[in-house]
Amino acid sequence: MNIDNSVSIVGCGISGIFAALELKKSGIENIKLFDKSRGLGGRLATRRANEGKFDHGIQYIRLDGISHLPEIEDLIKNNILIETKVPDLFVGYDGMTSIAKFLAKDLDIYKEFKLLSISDGPDSMEMSFENGEKINTDSLILSSPIKQSIEILERSSVKISQPKLESIKKLEYYPTIIVMVESESPINLNNEFFTECSEGFFSSITDNFIKGISKKENFYTLVCSHDFSSKNFEKDYDYINSHLQAELNIMFKGEYNILSNHKWRYSTPKDFYLPDDSLQISSNSFIGMCGDIFTNGKFDGAIKSGISVAKKLLIE
Numbered sequence: 001m002n003i004d005n006s007v008s009i010v011g012c013g014i015s016g017i018f019a020a021l022e023l024k025k026s027g028i029e030n031i032k033l034f035d036k037s038r039g040l041g042g043r044l045a046t047r048r049a050n051e052g053k054f055d056h057g058i059q060y061i062r063l064d065g066i067s068h069l070p071e072i073e074d075l076i077k078n079n080i081l082i083e084t085k086v087p088d089l090f091v092g093y094d095g096m097t098s099i100a101k102f103l104a105k106d107l108d109i110y111k112e113f114k115l116l117s118i119s120d121g122p123d124s125m126e127m128s129f130e131n132g133e134k135i136n137t138d139s140l141i142l143s144s145p146i147k148q149s150i151e152i153l154e155r156s157s158v159k160i161s162q163p164k165l166e167s168i169k170k171l172e173y174y175p176t177i178i179v180m181v182e183s184e185s186p187i188n189l190n191n192e193f194f195t196e197c198s199e200g201f202f203s204s205i206t207d208n209f210i211k212g213i214s215k216k217e218n219f220y221t222l223v224c225s226h227d228f229s230s231k232n233f234e235k236d237y238d239y240i241n242s243h244l245q246a247e248l249n250i251m252f253k254g255e256y257n258i259l260s261n262h263k264w265r266y267s268t269p270k271d272f273y274l275p276d277d278s279l280q281i282s283s284n285s286f287i288g289m290c291g292d293i294f295t296n297g298k299f300d301g302a303i304k305s306g307i308s309v310a311k312k313l314l315i316e
């Protein structure tokens with residue numbers, strides 16, 4: 001590609017951020033990242049409540065195949081990414097969002113820019129955002145969860161490969177409901193920060209104090225099982241929390257407060273795109289897609305996918 005061309009990246013999750021960093025390393029200057037949210041990081045998500053903190057998306061990180069990347073070395077050197085007492089398991093020192101914030105500090109980011117559609121103009125593509133803004137771009141990378149990227153493409157008037165679109169339409173994600181609890185006293189998790197639950201409505205519980213991200217004790221993130229989350233995803237939080245009450249009462253001996261909930265409609269992929277780590281769906285003007293569904297549904301895989309789509313654009 002011509003290094004003076006403009007590139008737009010939709011989604012400031014870890015895959016979009018790594019796509020941007022890879023392009024920057026190759027001399028591309030005109031890169032803009034857009035995210036529909038007020039923050040950045042996507043599923044690298046941390047929330048404050050009552051002077052404590054919860055990670056309510058990704059819980060821990062493995063560096064399989066990415067530990068050699070300079071950005072990862074930099075995160076470790078700057079104590080943003082910390083190894084836990086479980087060897088090879090890493091967390092964000094100040095919560096998972098801090099990883100995204102550190103990596104994206106020199107990137108050109110537009111928050112609360114939800115991309116609705118794209119159209120072909122005479123020289124470049126025009127992106128239309130929910131806030132009424134219209135911005136032109138020569139190339140586009142969609143790093144939003146694939147269902148959201150497909151919605152954008154289906155509302156758009158750009159020429160894309162229909163067989164490729166069909167091949168990704170059948171991919172699905174699990175929805176996940178999160179419950180953030182402050183309890184009166186600590187519960188016994190054998191001094192581990194993360195514990196998987198083998199039965200009941202929850203699949204895991206994280207102690208955010210032992211994890212080191214909450215300076216206040218007794219802050220727990222509970223991840224509901226795929227089964228519970230799927231059945232109750234459309235219900236309101238009052239209904240959901242009342243169904244969890246009996247189990248929470250046993251776990252916390254009746255002394256707890258639910259401080260917050262979160263719903264991830266696209267939490268972890270059920271199916272994966274197998275042919276490659278990313279996808280180029282239009283070649284008229286470059287439109288590429290990346291994200292964790294193209295690899296393994298995890299942090300390391302999302303990074304590999306972001307790098308992969310950037311490399312596809314660079315050889316255009």
Ligand SMILES: Cc1cc2nc3c(=O)[nH]c(=O)nc-3n(C[C@H](O)[C@H](O)[C@H](O)COP(=O)(O)OP(=O)(O)OC[C@H]3O[C@@H](n4cnc5c(N)ncnc54)[C@H](O)[C@@H]3O)c2cc1C
Pocket residue numbers: 010011012013014015016034035036037040041042043044056057058059060061062113114115116143144145148152176223264266267268290291292293297298299300302
């Ligand atoms: C509860 C939970 C627990 C997890 N636990 C782990 C774990 O322990 N270990 C692990 O490795 N992985 C875990 N994961 C998975 C991990 O979080 C993801 O693999 C990774 O963060 C995905 O990054 P991404 O960049 O592909 O997508 P995302 O982080 O989803 O980023 C996509 C971004 O696109 C934005 N976006 C969407 N639509 C638009 C639009 N129209 N316009 C603009 N922006 C848009 C979103 O706001 C979002 O910021 C977990 C995920 C969840 C939800």
